[in-house]
Amino acid sequence: MNDDPTPRLYLDALEETAETPRTSLRPLLLTAARARRRPAAAVSGWTAPYAGRIAAMDALLGQVGEDDWHKETVEGWTLQELLAHLAAKDGLVALAVGAPVLGPPVTVDEALARTAELQEHERRRAPGQTRRDWRTQADALCRHLAALPPDTPASVGGFPMPAVDHILARALETWLHTADAAGAVGVTLPQPVPEHITPTADLCARLMPLTMRVSGHTVAEGRAVRLVLTGPGGGRWHVPLHRHGKAVREGDVNAGAGAGGAPADATITCDVAEFCFLVGGRGEADTFAAEVEGDSGLARDLLRAAPALSGP
Incomplete structure (x- = not known):
């Protein structure tokens, strides 16, 4: 029995209209889902929207060229700096629920301060290392949350919400920034599946x-x-x-x-x-x-x- 959940994580990234744009990532995502074999996060129902967006972004990153990492996305950030921003905010959620946090120790529970700290750290590393640690941290967060009830209290940046709401907020932001990245490199991504949008x-x-x-x-x-x-x-x-x-x-x-x-x-x-x-x-x-x-x-x-x- 194949216990690799990676294809399942990619399913939401494969939903498209009947007419697939020439710049679509669908063929690339299918190839990635079939070929990839490194362990991925086990997901419970309530973490699936986040896991799906992580998988979609990771599939996109797997297809970018070396020059793409230096393209400007939003806030004047390069693609590598954008990914460091996502890792920074994921890490604050991980810190709040007791999951592993990669990168330098968190000195302040505040999104922009942690973003600046992690971007400075990642600029000294290869983009592939940034991508690897971002994904590793996200997978570890999903595994950790799968063992917790969704209403587990968590305070991130001084903002208390149930863990399920924090992870849905991470799903939304990852969705947004995946669209930013796709626009920067000139591809079209499918929407999440309805079960994750709702x-x-x-x-x-x-x-x-x-x-x-x-x-x-x-x-x-x-x-x-x-x-x-x-x-x-x-x-x-x-x-x-x-x-x-x-x-x-x-x-x-x-x-x-x-x-x-x-x-x-x-x-x-x-x-x-x-x-x-x-x-x-x-x-x-x-x-x-x-x-x-x-x-x-x-x-x-x-x-x-x-x-x-x-x-x-």
């Missing part, structure tokens, strides 16, 4: 009450928005916007009675992947493609506030 979108919806508060919007008790996220992996969320509001996915058997029929002051309908990218700091809220019913001012306030927690 929990990521759920996290984004549940963050909306907090992003509104962080953005300075004081929302009265009883105000709410309904998010209708279309496309594979989408769904409908009722999002109460008061201080202790908790977004609920309509139709979720664990949502509680009444979630599907709760009133909302505005309904926002948009593409699920585009909404996730907006929350991750990609796109402009004022030109964001969305259909709005009801209180358009409240809806636009939410869309403008959506990226409030995003970083580089």
